[in-house]
Amino acid sequence: MTNQQTLMTKPNMPDHDDIYEALIDAHDGLSLQQSMKLNAKLILLLANHIGCKDILLEAVEQAKP
Amino acid sequence: MSFDGIPVYKKKTYKKSAELSGAAPKKHDFIVVGSGPIGLAAALAMARKGHKVIIVTAFDFVPAGSKGICYSKEALDIFDQLGVGERIVDKGVIWNVGKVFWGESTDPVYQFDMLPVKDQKNPGFVNIQQYYVEDYLVDALEKMDNVDIRWGHKVSGIDTRDDGATLTITTRDGDYQLDTDYVIACDGSKSTIRDLMGLDFAGRIFEDSFLIADVKFKQSRPSERWFWFDPPFNQGRTALLHKQPDDIWRLDFQLGWEVDREEAIKPENVAPFIKGLLGEDTEYEEDWMSIYTFQCRRMARFVHGRVIFAGDAAHQVSPFGARGANSGLPDIQNLCWKLDLILRGQAPESLLESYNIERTQGADENILNSTRSTDFITPKSETSTIFRDAVLEMAGEHEFARPFVNSGRLSAPTPYHISPLSTPDGTEFAQGPKPGHVCVDAPIVQDGKDGWLLESLGNEFTLLYFGDTPPQTKIKTLVLPNTGLASDRYGANTSYLVRPDNIVAARWAHANTQNANTQDVERAYKRALGEEA
Numbered sequence: 001m002t003n004q005q006t007l008m009t010k011p012n013m014p015d016h017d018d019i020y021e022a023l024i025d026a027h028d029g030l031s032l033q034q035s036m037k038l039n040a041k042l043i044l045l046l047a048n049h050i051g052c053k054d055i056l057l058e059a060v061e062q063a064k065p
Numbered sequence: 066m067s068f069d070g071i072p073v074y075k076k077k078t079y080k081k082s083a084e085l086s087g088a089a090p091k092k093h094d095f096i097v098v099g100s101g102p103i104g105l106a107a108a109l110a111m112a113r114k115g116h117k118v119i120i121v122t123a124f125d126f127v128p129a130g131s132k133g134i135c136y137s138k139e140a141l142d143i144f145d146q147l148g149v150g151e152r153i154v155d156k157g158v159i160w161n162v163g164k165v166f167w168g169e170s171t172d173p174v175y176q177f178d179m180l181p182v183k184d185q186k187n188p189g190f191v192n193i194q195q196y197y198v199e200d201y202l203v204d205a206l207e208k209m210d211n212v213d214i215r216w217g218h219k220v221s222g223i224d225t226r227d228d229g230a231t232l233t234i235t236t237r238d239g240d241y242q243l244d245t246d247y248v249i250a251c252d253g254s255k256s257t258i259r260d261l262m263g264l265d266f267a268g269r270i271f272e273d274s275f276l277i278a279d280v281k282f283k284q285s286r287p288s289e290r291w292f293w294f295d296p297p298f299n300q301g302r303t304a305l306l307h308k309q310p311d312d313i314w315r316l317d318f319q320l321g322w323e324v325d326r327e328e329a330i331k332p333e334n335v336a337p338f339i340k341g342l343l344g345e346d347t348e349y350e351e352d353w354m355s356i357y358t359f360q361c362r363r364m365a366r367f368v369h370g371r372v373i374f375a376g377d378a379a380h381q382v383s384p385f386g387a388r389g390a391n392s393g394l395p396d397i398q399n400l401c402w403k404l405d406l407i408l409r410g411q412a413p414e415s416l417l418e419s420y421n422i423e424r425t426q427g428a429d430e431n432i433l434n435s436t437r438s439t440d441f442i443t444p445k446s447e448t449s450t451i452f453r454d455a456v457l458e459m460a461g462e463h464e465f466a467r468p469f470v471n472s473g474r475l476s477a478p479t480p481y482h483i484s485p486l487s488t489p490d491g492t493e494f495a496q497g498p499k500p501g502h503v504c505v506d507a508p509i510v511q512d513g514k515d516g517w518l519l520e521s522l523g524n525e526f527t528l529l530y531f532g533d534t535p536p537q538t539k540i541k542t543l544v545l546p547n548t549g550l551a552s553d554r555y556g557a558n559t560s561y562l563v564r565p566d567n568i569v570a571a572r573w574a575h576a577n578t579q580n581a582n583t584q585d586v587e588r589a590y591k592r593a594l595g596e597e598a
Contacts, residue, residue, distance in 0.1 A: 036448065040455035048465040 007058040072353075074129035074196040077203075079217035082234070084241040093119060094408050095247035096232060098220055098258060100124055102133070102195065103376030103393035104251035105202035108212060109147045110401035113524075116408065118212045119243070121234055123257075125217035127203060130353045131279045132195035134309055135387035137476040138180065139503065141187040142567065143394045146524050149201045150187070157191035158308045163290035165472045167457045169297050174460035175470040184550055185506035186517040190475065192288075192309050195390070220252070223261045229371050247404065248372045251393070256378035262369065268362020269436065271383065272322040273443040276356050278335050281313050282349040292472035294457055298341025303442055303472075306342060313352050316342060319442070326356045359383040361436050363428045367396075368421040375400060380428035382435035385442060385473035392431045392476065395566070396424050402524070402565035406594065416595035419486050427479035434474045441471035478503040481568065488562075488571035488589040497555040497572065504529075504567045507551035511543075518551050522563050526593070528586060529561040532575070536560070536583040540590055562589050 013019070027035045047056055084090060097108045100122035112118045136144075136153065144150035161180045164173035179189030206212045221240065222233030229246040250258040259266060291306040298304065302319035309315055318338045320329060328334060332351065339349060363380035367373065376393030400420050406412035444450040459466035481487065481501035488500060498504055506519045521543055522529065528542040531552050535542050540562070547557035555561060562571045571589035573582070 033447075033451065036451045037455050037458075040452045041459060044452075044455060044459065044466060044469065045463075 005052065005054060007055050007062065009062070068124070068126060071124075072129035073126040075127040075200060077125050077127065077214070077216040079125045079237065080215070081238045082215065082218065082236065082241055084243070085236070085238050090242065090244060092229075093117070093243060093245040095249055095404065096121060096243055096245045097249045097251065098122075098232075099251035099253060099376075099378070100127075100199070100203075100214070100216075101251060101253055101376065102198050102202065102390050103397060104249070105199060105206065106143070106147060106394055107249050107251055107375065107397045107401060108214075109149075109202055109206055110397055111405065112206065112209050112212045113147065114401070114405045116211065116405070118206075120206075120212070120214045121218040121220060121232070121243070122214070122216060123219035127196055127199045129196055130355065131277075131309060131313065131315065133384075133387070133390045134192045134194060134307065134315055135391070135475070136191050136193060136198070137387060137391040138185070138187045138189055139476070139478045140391045140394045141191060142506070142519055143398045145187070145520065146398070147202070147205070149205050152201050153193055153198060154187065154191055156197055156310055157193035158288045158310055159188040159191055160288045160290060160308070161189040162287075163292065163472070163475070165470050166291065166293045166296065167460070168295050170461070172461070174457060175467040175472075177475075179475055182505060182554075184508055186519060187506070190290075190387070192307060192315075194309055194311075194313070197310070198390075220257050220261075223248070223258055223372070225262065225370055225372060227370065246371060246408075249400070249404075250372060250374045250378050251376045251397075252378050254377040254381045256374070258372065259364065259374065259378055262372065264369065265365055266362055266381075267365070268360050268381070268432070270360045271358070271439050271443055273439075274320045274322060274324050274326070274356055274358045275384075276318045276320050276329060276335065276338065277354065278316040278318070278339055278351070279309070279313055279353040280316060280339060280349040281311070281352050282343065282347055283312055284343070284347065290475075294453075294472070296342070298338060304338075304342060305472075320356070324356070330354050330356055357384070359439075361432045361439070363425070363432060366421055367424055367428075368417050373400060373404075373417065373420065375424075379424070380432065382431050383439045385438040386431070386435050386475050387473070388431040388435055388476045392427060392479070395427060395478070396420075398566040399424055399568075403595075412594045413596060419484060419595060423481045423484055423486075426481055426483065430479040431476070438471050438473045442473075486564070486570055486593045486595065488592055490572065492574045494556060494559070494572065494574060496553075497559065497561070498569045500569050500571055502569055504561070504563055504569060505554050507549075507554050509545060509549070509551050518545075519567060522567055524565050526565060526570075526590065527563045529555070529563055531555060531560070532558050536586055538583055538586050538590075540586065560586070562586060562593065564593055 097104050097120045108118045108120045141150050144153050161178050163177045165175040167174045219235045221235040224231040230248050232243045288308045293304040296304050299318050305317035307315040361382050367379045375396035382388045403416045444453050456466050456469040484501050509518050528540045530544045535544050545551050560573045561569050564570050570593035
């Protein structure tokens, strides 16, 4: 769990292109529904890793259209 | 035997009321309306405190049908205070463990324990048919000479005023009136009193229906709650298996919203579900079949002048989580000590408002939990279904995903975060129930005898004191040593002022002083009686 108590919105990691590519490649050949499930799993895995309700709720707010 | 389509467990005797035979009308302190578990518990609580009790109920029988079968530890503790707890536990099926299965796998994806803190008198849960609970409550009431159960007396009118109400009662011999200072309305989710008073009951309807099949069969299975998502015998939907006394098992199958209720409940249509779950060759007898839909809603207020609503009349939840009767019983436990003291002139009438404040919080927490469970079981959108399936797919391999699995968060006591009766902590506590929380049980020794902490708290205000030199106070004091499980759970050198409903009103740590301060205790006591803000 991170010690940060608010959502980080400034760059926070190297290798952006690698990570972006991995995210896109993971969906290769998947139907929209399979992709949605993959994304749901990713979100749940990362949510648990972050482990902080305040940060997650802030992220949900930021992601809303 | 049935009455208006409601099957009868035990017939009761209608009697013509004295009022219809020319007896002079009397004014009553209070009238209990309704003979479900909540109305009967209210009547018994007040009768045991020495009040004259009249219950009016449209039924002249105890209805059959297992109905609500799961009774929580908190409910059992309340039944203990009413003197029927041990009979219910002795008859019931004790269980603590719930398992959740997904698809064809016989390994659970998730399991939970409803009694994480061991060494308490009562188990996490007991399963027992609702008619046994009602029957035991009626039995206890019928043994008391200050109780008048008016079977077959239906409320048909209510005229409220600032200091009471007049109820019109309809019977087969005609109508009569009851004049009363208070009304305790426990007349269920279709509350007549609520309707007659034109009061709101707003909430959410869920578009799903479920089949209950209570069946009798002899098969050795653990007394655990088993829940399936997407089992082969109800694909894409859910199912539940739970044991009751007398070799009866509760089977529950999700059917979806578009369902022909009359068709679905026919034995030939129910059989494939039952055989699918139990195995083709299982022989069983049908006990009770029912199809239900549900809503989550509550009244905006539970206290309307001198009319007080409790149980399903005040709040309704989905059955996932066993939060119906298990939240109605704490309503009664909360209400009855307050009404008792008000009627004795030992507390101001304004104390009743704390019932409204505390129990609407309880209802909100129950509705929140029940709604969340329902959204997991009956996902309301495609995305919601995808997230649910993502959780279930990962739960087998990854421990982190298991707590997301929601097949019903089973009833647990709802703390009162906001209460005019609670005194905030003055110091830090490492353990123990906070003000507004229910007391945890522990084995204790009193006068050389083994007993339980909750039993010793009894049904009255108690200062629970850990240490050697309790403060001088007129409040009943229970002194316990600074060693042992109770002290581990509450903390050595502490005092807790506990209300008659086992809720902590205030607490003090006094490691560096000789005594909990008598003045502080008395002040907190007055506050808990609604005398001081």
